[in-house]
Amino acid sequence: MISDLSNELLIEIFRYIDCTYDLANVAICCKHFALLSEPFLYSTFTQTGRHCVGPLIRTLSTKPYLARYFKHLYGIYIDDTVPQLDLSILDQDARDWIRRQLSDQLYGSEFCDTWLSKLFYPQNWDAAMALLLVLFSESLESVCIENFSGGWAFEVYSTPPLQARLLLVIPNPMLK
Numbered sequence: 001m002i003s004d005l006s007n008e009l010l011i012e013i014f015r016y017i018d019c020t021y022d023l024a025n026v027a028i029c030c031k032h033f034a035l036l037s038e039p040f041l042y043s044t045f046t047q048t049g050r051h052c053v054g055p056l057i058r059t060l061s062t063k064p065y066l067a068r069y070f071k072h073l074y075g076i077y078i079d080d081t082v083p084q085l086d087l088s089i090l091d092q093d094a095r096d097w098i099r100r101q102l103s104d105q106l107y108g109s110e111f112c113d114t115w116l117s118k119l120f121y122p123q124n125w126d127a128a129m130a131l132l133l134v135l136f137s138e139s140l141e142s143v144c145i146e147n148f149s150g151g152w153a154f155e156v157y158s159t160p161p162l163q164a165r166l167l168l169v170i171p172n173p174m175l176k
Contacts, residue, residue: 003032010036042069045132047076047085053128054089060135061090061097070136074144075129083122101135 002010014037017023023041027034047053060067078084090098098119102112118127133140 003030007036014040038066039069042066044072044074045070045136046074047129050078050084050086053085053132054087057087057098057128057131058090058094061094064097067135068139070139071141072144073129073132073136073140073142074146075125075132076146078125080123080125084125085128087119087124087128098131101131 005013010033014023014026014033017026017037017040020041023037027037027041045056095116099112099116102115104112107115115127115130118124119131121127129145133143
């Protein structure tokens with residue numbers, strides 16, 4: 001039986017499943033497979049629309065250890081003349097958790113309070129993407145931000161250039 005295989009062999013098998021849907025199906029087979037497949041399920045986040053960031057942040061607020069698995073972040077800038085990311089799904093517990101992730105020591109409490117409030121403004125894309133950068137900063141290897149408002153321009157930042165750029169934005173001692 002496949003469940004009799006060693007963890008190392010199962011992890012190697014899961015590594016080659018490149019379809020998120022298939023990997024999610026593996027994860028729901030049993031708790032053992034869920035634990036082994038988790039790092040692969042949470043290795044990449046692609047912001048595909050207005051409603052995907054809220055559920056991710058809600059999940060991270062209840063399982064913060066998942067943030068360490070994220071290696072790749074893909075964001076698509078949403079025109080700021082329309083409401084951007086819908087975070088209405090986040091309850092007060094999730095909002096409190098977010099605030100605890102924003103370091104007063106690094107950024108100052110006034111800045112952090114403003115940042116938190118901007119997450120719930122209609123034009124919140126930049127605040128939400130910055131939060132994800134902070135949450136994923138320990139493990140992030142690449143960031144791709146696409147901006148379609150002025151044409152088809154995008155940049156991909158990978159380690160170590162990513163770390164150098166993030167140090168300018170996120171003074172996280174873990175990146176040094």
